[in-house]
Amino acid sequence: PIGSVSPTLSQQLALLLREGGMPNMMKVLKAIYPFITSCTEPETLNDATDLQPERMADPAPFDWRDESGAKVGVLLYRAHARAADTAWCDQLLTVLRSRGLAPRALWVSSLRDPVVQEGVQRALQAQDVQLVVSTTAFASVQFQEAGLGTPLWDGLDLPVLQLLCSGRSKQAWDATTQGLDPIDLSLQVVLPELDGRITTRIGAFREVQDAESSLSTAVKSLVPDAAGLNWLADHARCWVDLRQTDAAEKRVALVLANYPVRNGRLANGVGLDTPASIINILNWLSEAGVALGSESRPDASQALMAQLLSGRSNDPESSHLQPLAYLPLNHYLRWWRQLTPEARALIERRWGSPEQAVDLEEKGFAVHGLLLGHVAVLIQPSRGYDPDQISDLHSPDLPPPHRYLAQYLWLQEVHGTQLMVHVGKHGSAEWLPGKSVGLSEACGPGLALAPIPHVYPFIVNDPGEGSQAKRRGHAVILDHLTPPLGRAGLHGSLLSLEALLDEYVEARQVAAERCDLLEQQIKQLLQRLDWPSLPNASNEAPNDPSSSPDQDNESWARCLDQVETYLCELKEAQIRTGLHRLGSQPEPLMQRELLLAIARSPSGGCQGITQAMAKVIGLECDPWSDEDGARLSEHDCRTLEQLGCDQPRRVSAAVSWLDDQALRLLEQITDEPSESLCPLLQQWLQDNKEPALLRLRDELVPRLLACASSEKKAFLAALAGRRIASGPSGAPTRGRPDVLPTGRNFYSVDLRGLPTEAAWDLGRRSAEQLLDLYRLEEGEDLRHLALSVWGTATMRNGGEDIAQMFALLGVRPLWDGPTRRMVDLEVIPLSLLARPRVDVTLRMSGLFRDAFPQLVGWVNRAVQLVSSLDETDGENPLAAITREQGPQSRIFGSAPGAYGAGLQALIDSGQWDNQDELGEAFLAWSSWSYDSDVRAQANRAGLEAALRHVQVVLHNQDNREHDLLDSDDYYQFHGGMTAAVRRSGGTTVQPWFADHSRQERLRIHSLSREIDKVVRSRLLNPRWIQGMQQHGYKGAFEMGASLDYLFAYDASTNAVPDWCYGAICDQWLLEAGTQDFLNRSNPWVLRDMAERLLEAANRGLWSQPSPDQLDQIRGLVLQAEETVEKGGLSC
Structure with missing residues (x-):
């Protein structure tokens, strides 16, 4: 019967309901009363009076007074006024007034409405407000548009404080370490960060006021919280004082x-x-x-x-x-x-x-x-x-x-x-x-x-x-x-090895009698370099270079192929070539190299610059997605030779040539003297039509050049009590040039959208590659894996690690059509999976726990789905354990409200005797299991039981703007979990590393291989060492930190080759120029590094130091102490 009302009445009722408030609700009840009593449409209603909603201005002023004090804007949802839920609003204004502020409150419907935005901006500018307090959820712009600016807040140019209102009672809040539930976190914190709002405190809690059973629902209202409101008012007062204080009186x-x-x-x-x-x-x-x-x-x-x-x-x-x-x-x-x-x-x-x-x-x-x-x-x-x-x-x-x-x-x-x-x-x-x-x-x-x-x-x-x-x-x-970032290139003996390989390839074609001598020289050099064993394309054990001359030609050729492939990877590795100085541009060459590192990555459907250049000169290879060590086609070899490239055999040669040309191109774009481009590329530059080139010239170059001034302007804006504009965050070299220019108040990611479909695609491919590699190397299927996941990486990459875990378990996400948000999981049948499921144990960081409560829920759901399947033990090891031992926890973290993995203080103090103690520390810091509501339970036994079976401990890295020896987090989580597996009884665990920095080219290998690569390409690289020497004390600091992280990784995993210590000793501490730099710039670090190497030797991690090395290191300790006693630094 109610569906038979006239369209006019239906529309009038909708307007009344939309406006809300007691008078309008009374009109609704009057209008529908006849339906309730007699199922007839009322005949006595006057559309002009009885059905016209009482409207409220939008925005509408609230409690404006003629009072002294700095004026501050306050934005409140008008729904609170309509619902008469305003006690907390009154209290907010009272507390602001108690700090000598004059609030100018506005009721608003939504800040998404451009008309409302215009009205808010006009009203607040007319009142000359000094700051804004917002209690509204969401953001003033859509997530996809946020990078283009926020017109409302950019126009006001004021700090905006975000007051939180909890959807839970204060008692529930007291009982949890979460602070806000996932919905409030998303709507009141994550999305408002798009506007650059400053997160403050909870000013009100939703409490039950009446639980009348006849209503079938509890009546709730927001109750003001004195502590939160007082903190907010104090913070507002401080911002206003900063804004109003003369510069000469400001204290920083x-x-x-x-x-x-x-x-x-x-x-x-x-x-x-x-x-x-x-x-x-x-x-x-x-x-x-x-x-x-x-x-x-x-x-x-x-x-x-x-x-x-x-x-x-x-x-x-x-x-x-x-x-x-x-x-x-x-x-x-x-x-x-x-x-x-x-x-x-x-x-x-x-x-x-x-x-x-x-x-x-x-x-x-x-x-x-x-x-x-x-x-x-x-x-x-x-x-x-x-x-x-x-x-x-x-x-x-x-x-x-x-x-x-x-x-x-x-x-x-x-x-x-x-x-x-x-x-x-x-x-x-x-x-x-x-x-x-x-x-x-x-x-x-x-x-x-x-x-x-x-x-x-x-x-x-x-x-x-x-x-x-x-x-x-x-x-x-x-x-x-x-x-600044650049290609590592080759140095020292690596250059000699490359020259010998080139000579050997040429000798095989024209002077076979020289091959034996060259083979011997290559063999000797590989031995001096402590060249790592590299994985074969076959399932055979790697060849030992020392026995290569006695092997058949095929084995020797295969060995040389592996050597050259790895050499290409080292050459093309991306490393830091210096440090950033806030508000300063990098040196011109470093700036161009950084531009190139950003421009190489495809973005927004546009090719990377070197991909476009390769197409112009007619290359078949893809310099972005092809492996550096892959062989070039005959066509590409001829093309590059014609362009002057010497002995091109591998993709690395094409990449090197293209990078050199790209740097010349950048010189021309930035109006700096340059060497000439090859004619094809010179014509291409003049034609000026290619999207990748236009993107480079019109977008990337201006964005990067604006960073220094933008950083300075932002600091001075904050000093003046003004707003720092909001902007996106991410790794510029992973397809995110939109994060430039810097100097903004970055935001992260809409947690409701994770994992993204792009993250699932990468995670699935990475899981497949990992499983194939394990099967190739071990001759059996992987059954148990441990994975660490971080909040920062998840924000950058959209949830690739979680997607990888889903793929290993054999489940896949389902997304909602219009929003493309994940809404469910479904099990992939074994018939489609075509391999056993993997039992995955996840160790999440404290930040991940806090930032992604919904992903914690999805992980638990995935575990529950897989553990309940009726599949054989061989097909589903998680279900097998569940049938035997009951429900299993598979997502662990640090204690509620705590952060970290527990190894750093132990390593720094030296208060440990063996690797088991490091594993024990990790277990002590990680033994809380979390359920779908992010409730924690101390579960040491559950963690140990899960880790006991682990065969691979994996860590993924999603960008190469740093490496695993740039941060203590890598060894704490990756190394700590490896030690914890062994402490829990696992005997065959292998630490593996996955490089996800290029979505089109995933790399997975052993941790020892990654450490070898970082040591050769960065730590021993004169480019990096000289770059650090340009930064004095802090450059020496960076060197000492990398050695500490190397040592800690070794202590927790035994994955550092012995030669690394000796090479660092010789090239850092005993090399005269570097030693002098350390002694002058940071003698404390020189002493720390010397003592760290002695500790490595004493603990047996550096197993073969020479007596002369140890004597010289001990002498350096004394020398550094003498320098410290004399005052420490040379200015």
Whole structure:
């Protein structure tokens, strides 16, 4: 009967319902009452009065008053007004007024509506608001359009604070470490980040007000939370104060990360020359009028480090030096007593009361750093891992110690910091234990970080860890360019090997009598190089080069083919050739090489530049997707020879020639003197019609050239209390040129869309390749695999690791048609799979757990689907174990609210005796299983049982803008899990590595092969060593860090060839020029590296050092200590 109403009445009812509110709902009830009572349409309704909705302006002002104070905009959903759910809105405005602010609140329907956007912008600009507080969900733009800008916020050019409203009760929030449920996380945090909004606190919780049974539903409303609203109001006040304070009076703190806590490893920042960036920032502050004092201000990075290290640092050996300042105990205690009982109890359980703190001195808690007028350059305090307390090293949820909190309190209350800048990825504050987002007063980041404006220069290709700083540290990201990247090329004996191979190939054709001599020379050189065994195309064991002259011609030819193939891979490897300086362009050659690294990658349906060039000159090979060591066709060999390429045999030769021509082309595009292009390419450049060329000239070059100025402008905008524009994140060299120019507040990815269909395609192909390789090498099917998955990589690649796991299990995602979002999983029948399923154990990072709760659910569903199948033990090992032992957990992580894998502090302290202890640390930090609702359960036995059967421990890398010896995370997760498998009883485990940096060319091989490649192509490469020498202290820091990571990988996996230590010793520490650089630039690192090599020898990891090497290393320790005692750095 109700379906028979007239179209006019139906439309009127829809309008009433859409407008909402009590008066309109009364009109709806009046209109439908006759249907309910007599099923007849009412005849007495007057369309002009009874059915006309009472409309509300959109936007509509709310509680505007004639009051003093800086005006701030407040955006509220008008649905709250219509539902009379406004108590929390009233309280929000009251709290803002208590801070001397004058709120200008607007009710809005949706910020997606351009008309509403225009009205909001007009109203707020007319009121000259200084800041905006938004309580609305979603973003003002669609995800696909966000990279083009956000007209509403770009027009206002103001910081926008995002106040969170929880869909759960406060009691439920208290009981979980998640902070927000997946829907609230997506709608109130992830999507608003597209607008560049600053995540703050939860200001209201949805509580049950009435549970009248006759309504069949509970009546809920939002109840204001005093703590969250007060924090938000304080943060708003601080932003307004920053905006209104004269530059000469502004006070800024620049915070430098320091881990491990050694003087040689100060100013951590991934890919960033942090000291040089600090110098740039100081210059910008001076230009802006900030007072930097009249005393000696460092004018170069080396002078900055010398001044910092002339005082006390976190390194215990500097404890006799004077700190920058002290925070008196009574000052700390005043703050301490204001903390919640829960917060105090958390800290006291480990560190005792403030009066009992081990780092409390007579004058109070020490503050480490340097004061330059109104600018403090501070060394971030240590997390407090005590090597004498072995329990600390196994504690995933260690709270910050008192001195950590005291220094941040000094920053706020003594220094009066108005802008806090953590310089470079990444510090430790955002990783302190606590809720993932929507922090409580007892969460670590909330305890440490005051509601001060917080800017965070961060490398653009790391959206995950940057998002952590945004969501847990209220940071505004200022993303910066990657380090310069270039081809590794060949060097030293590798060049000699290439020359011998070329000569040998020529001799076979014209002078066979020379072949025997050349074979002998090649054999001897391979032995000197400790050349690795390389996988064959067949299932035979690799040939030993030392026995090659005695083998038949076919075996020797196969060996040489493998050698040349690997040599090509080394030659074409992409490495960092320097570090980025915030706000500075790379040197011209480095800039062109970086441009080429970005332009080579296909993007947006457009070919990479070298692919297009190959087509122009008529090559059949694809320089992007073909293997570097693949043989060229006869046609391509002839073509390249005609163009002047010497002895082209492999794709690598074509790549080298094309890259050289591309660099010449870039010289012409950027109006720099250049060598001539080949005639075909010169004509192609002049014709100027090819999409890849137009993309390079009109998009990539301008974007990259704008990075330096954009980074500086963004910093100065934040200093002025203005907005840093939002922008996308990702790896520029993996088809993401849209992340340029840098200098933006990056956002990550819509978690509702993962895994993407592109990620499934790659993950499926990678799984198939891995299984084929295992079957080839082991002669049997892979049955049990362990995989680590990170939040950052998942944000960059759309969920490739999870898709790979699905493929190994034998399930596939299903996507919704219109949205292309994953909506379900289906089992792939064995008849289509044509191989057994693989039992996969997943170790997720804490960031992955926090950022992708829905993927945790999908993984659990996949495990449940496969474990319940009626298939034989041989076909389905997971189902076999389930039938025998009951339901199995297969997704593990660190403790709720905690992060990390547990190896770093143990390695740095040296408090371990054998690999089992490293495996034990990993198990201690990883033994929580997570269900589909991301609820954790301590499950050490379940983790050990899962790992005991593992045959391969796999880690995937999705870009080559760094490598596995650039970060401690690789050895902690990959190496740690390998050690944990062995600790759990696994005896045949192999650590493998997958290179997914090019979707069209996947590479999977052993970890030892990858380490060999990185050591030869980067660590021993003069290009990289000389590049690091251009960065003084920080360049030496990078060298020391890579050696530490190499050592830790070896300690946890035994995958580092012995020769690596000797080669690093000879080419870094004992080579006169490099040794002199280290001693002058960072003698602490020189000593650390020498001691690390001695430790490797003492532990048997470096099994064959020569006595002379060890003697010289010991001498270097003494030499470096002498340099340190004399003052440390040469400026």
